[in-house]
Amino acid sequence: MLKKIGLMFTVAAVMIGFTVTNGIAAKFPTKDITLICPWSAGGGTDTIARALVKNAKKYFGVNVNVVNKTGGMGAVGMGSVATARPDGYIVGMITFQLSTFRLMGLADLSYRDYSLIQLVNRSPASMSVDAESRWQTLKQVMDYAKENPGIVTVGHSGAGGGWHLAIASIATVNKVKFNYVPFDGAAPTRTALIGGHIDLATTGIDEVLELYKAGMLRILAVNAFERHPLFPEVPTIAEAGFPNPSPIFDWRGLGAPEGVPEDRMEVLIKGFKQCFEDPEFVKLADQLGLPLVYKDPEGFEEFLAGMEETLEPALESVGLLKPIE
Amino acid sequence: MDFGFLYHAFGTVMLNPMNFFFVFIGLTAGIMVGALPGLTATMGCALLIPFTFGLPPVQGLLMLLGIFCGGIYGGSISAILIRIPGTPSAAATLLDGYPLCQKGMGGKAIGMSTVASFMGGTTGALVMTFLSPQIARVGLRFGPPEFFALAIFGLGMIITISGRSLLKGIISCLFGLLITTIGFDPLSGVPRFTFGSRDLLGGVTFIPALIGLFGYAQVFRNIEKMQIVPAVKAKVENILPTLKEIRSVLKTIFKSALMGTFIGSIPGTGCDIAAFVAYGEAKRTSKHPEKFGTGILEGVAAPEAANNGATGGAMIPMLTLGVPGDAVTAVLLGALTLHGLQPGPLLFRDHLDVIYPIFAGMIMAQFILLIVGLSGAKFFAKTINIDRKILTPIIFFLCVVGSYAMRFSFFDVGVSMIIGIIAYFMEYYEYPASPILLALILGPMAEGNLRRSLIISRGDPLTFFKRPISATFIVMAIIIMITSYYRIKKAMEKEA
Structure with a gap:
């Protein structure tokens, strides 16, 4: 009797085991x-x-x-x-x-x-200047750079990175020559900007959110088709006067x-x-x-x-x- | 600064036993992480972040701060006992810590490191509490030329850490600088010396290099000496430094702590640079520079006071500008973000309810560090009496794990072993390892900022002298290099 019960339990256990493993095989993730x-x-x-x-x-x-x-x-x-x-x-x-x-x-x-x-x-990329910069609009920067090629220093987060390419493609299309200063990431770039060591910085727009809210820098344009909901005052690159059909x-x-x-x-x-x-x-x-x-x-x-x-x-x-x- | 509010915040943080508990847990974990070669304070914080999700932001942050302070302190324990810095910032500590240990004073060295860390950390935390916005403004004046000048200033310290032969020290340093040029160059956008290897694109990673330089090299030395040199049975004597001993290094501690806090507060520099600069400065101004490196308490106190001072300093740009002061604060910055707080100028204005408890927690962490450190010192110091035949394989194992764990990479294990073999032979021929490390820390900073400065000035090297801060640092570097050279040379001649 006991033996039989034992056997039944074993069979039951094995069967449960089978069903469970079958279930697992089909289930992902385990x-x-x-x-x-x-x-x-x-x-x-x-x-x-x-x-x-x-x-x-x-x-x-x-x-x-x-x-x-x-x-x-x-x-x-x-x-x-x-x-x-x-x-x-x-x-x-x-x-x-x-x-x-x-x-x-x-x-x-x-x-x-x-x-x-x-x-x-x-x-999208953003182009910003220090709050005390003499430039109010992107157009002023571009005009100045056109007259003085290679003078305006533009900080970005590394050569070949998205922000470098974003500003470089705009500059090329508009025949402007900047003096590019590569930094190691966005944090040192924006610090250099508010420290007054570079004239213009390109970073992701979200990367300058805190400094922008604190009024320490001015964003001249956002490199996108629409304005950014958190920065409703910042014009798009087209509104700033430099239409860009394929922004990076x-x-x-x-x-x-x-x-x-x-x-x-x-x-x-x-x-x-x-x-x-x-x-x-x-x-x-x-x-x-x-x-x-x-x-x-x-x-x-x-x-x-x-x-x-x-x-x-x-x-x-x-x-x-x-x-x- | 609202003193009433500050006072209130300190009261609430310090009187809540739960806060005490979280700092305590973080600090103890930090000491352990810091003491194990390869596991750094940076990693400890990164690993712990998910566990802080369930906690209120303040308590989660307090735990992370505990790890930060504990980790920087913990690195000195292994530096002193087994000549392997647990964290990069403890690399200057081993210069005198390990000789002390060989003299049988390992316990006392740990005791001194604890006291110095406590004093340095408290100084840093107090400076952070009262002067953060002011110091952050000074930090902003550091542009590429200033960073370059600071790096040169730091590299000038090779004169004091080179040991007997300055020439060999300089060769070591150049070897280190060469290593730092491997990898993708963010300034020109091209890979250098990678030979097409994807793994080398990021260069030689710092922690595996550190483990190779000190960890493996030490293992090889141990193996070499295992049969010949009889093991010294060190007695673990008093750990507590006597009042007289503390008084004799008090000036060094405070000077180092303030220097450390300042260096830590410059964005992009960290506890490791602070420790080396403080060690060099302590040696230069000492009445007996020739004794440095032979095992004196001052040589432990200076770097430890500085690197723990730098913890407070590194928090300053992180909290005020949202710019991490060093690698650990970069992780803390991520943690704050995940807790819904964006570090930056606004945090300081709108979230004093978070900032002040952070200040209070930093100060509380120093006191807990003193208690935990002193009560654990005796226990730690006993590891030195473990049979070398058992200890050496354990260290070897930790080296493998440590170099792998940094980024789960077997490539790094190989890199650190190769560097270990090179370092072993270099030390065999009396080329010191510390200058290599200093070069690894400062090389990228010097190179990147030299090139950046020259880009901005359109190739005019005079830019470094036209700016007051960078000119000051360069002139100071030159003066310090010349005076230390002559002082040390004179002291050594007298000795010989």
Whole structure:
């Protein structure tokens, strides 16, 4: 009798075991997902990544953990996502630099190496001057620069970076010669501006939000088609008198290694979209002045293809175009 | 400055036992992270940020501040005991800390480092509390020429840390400067010396290099000496420095603390530079410069007071301008953002309810540091008596983990081993390792700002002398280099 009961229990246990494992095989995810951030902790991309997945458990049922794999202008971290095992448990933040690696001959890596998940934000450049600057409008700066070529110092966050290319393409089109001063990131650029060490700074518009609100600098234009909701007084580049049909944006998005199974991609795409729409994340992005723009995988791919087309002539104009064939 | 409000904020923070608890936890974790080679205060903060999400911003920040202060202090423990700086800022501490330990005074060295850290940290925290906006304005006057001049000023310290042969020190320094040129150059937008390697695009990362220079090199030395040199059984004597000892270094401590706070407060410089400059200055002005490097308490007190002073200093540009003072404050800046607070000029105007508790927490952290440090010193000091056959493999293991953990990269493990092998042979032929480290810290700052200054001045090198701050630093650097050279030379001749 006891033996029989024991047997029944065993059979039952085995059966439960089977059903459970069957369930698991179809279910994704069953363990934590890793989100690789190619930039260091505390930086802009890192902050966004961490804020994005803060409530991930609600939508995925598991945690999404941010791991910083930095170095090589982001190529190390982004490259490690592209070559990771395509089981959906490793995804990564991909950023603007991915659009330039191949064109600048830095690394054979582009958006084509990923199963794209979505675009997260698309930030326009801004041109600002110190609050005490004699220039009130972008036109005054451009006119002065035209008369005095190579005199106006323009700080940006690194050669070949989005903000360098953004201002360089505008300058080239309008036949203006600036004296470019590359800094190591946006923070030292804006500090140099309010310290009076450079005449003009190009940064992401969100990166000067705090200083702008404090009245320490004046933003002359935003390099976009529309005004920015947090900076309603700042004119667009066209309104400032320099129409720009294809402005260069900084962007951040999410990608998985190429070859993640279709059904898992669907889970990732849906889950991250929910994270993206989480009120807490939206609120933080609002505070940061970060223009959130959602694009699904197809739209994202189209956007990235267009970005490369825009960047090619811009890189050529500053002599940094060395594409890997 | 609203003193009533400040007083009130200090009261509420200090009287709430929960706050005390959070600072305590952060500080203890910080000391552990700091003492382990490869795990730095920066990483400790980054790892802890997710755990602060559930806390109110002030308490989360207090915990992170604890890690910051504890981490910078903790680095000195391993520097003193095993000659491996746990954090870059402790690299100057080992110059005298380790010789002290070999004399059997490891416990006392840790005790002195604790007291100096406490005094330095408190000075920095007080300066931050009362003078933040004023100091931030001075920091803004630092443009590329000033940063270049400051870097040259810092590099001038190789004279004092070169040991017996200045020429060999300079060669070490140049070797370090060469390493810093590897990688993508943000000024011209082209990669240098990367040989097509994606991993080298970011250059040789600092922490793996540090582990190679001091960690692996020390492991190799230990292995070499394991059979020949008999182990010294050190007695862990009194840890507490006597009043007389404290009084003899008091002047050095305060001078170093103020210098450290100031250097820390310049955006982009950090605790590591502060420590080296303070060590060099203490040696230069000392009555017995020849004794530095042989194991004297002053040589531990100066860098420790300076690097903990710099913690308070580094907070200043972060809170007032939203510009991180160093790598750790960059992480703290991210943490503030995630808690919905944007550091910048407005934070200082509108969010005194966060700023003042941060001040109070910084000061509280120093007192907890003193208590935790002194009660733990005896325990830490005992590690020195662990058999070298057991300790060396453990250190080796920590080196591998530490170089990997920085960014989860096996490439970095390889880099740090190669640097370790080079460093071992360099030290074997009496080329000092510290100048290499100083070059790694200051090289990028010197190069980038030299080129930036020349771009702005359109190629005119006189720009460095036309601006008062940069001219002052360069002239000071020259004077200090010449006087230290002669003083040290004279002292060494007398000794010989």
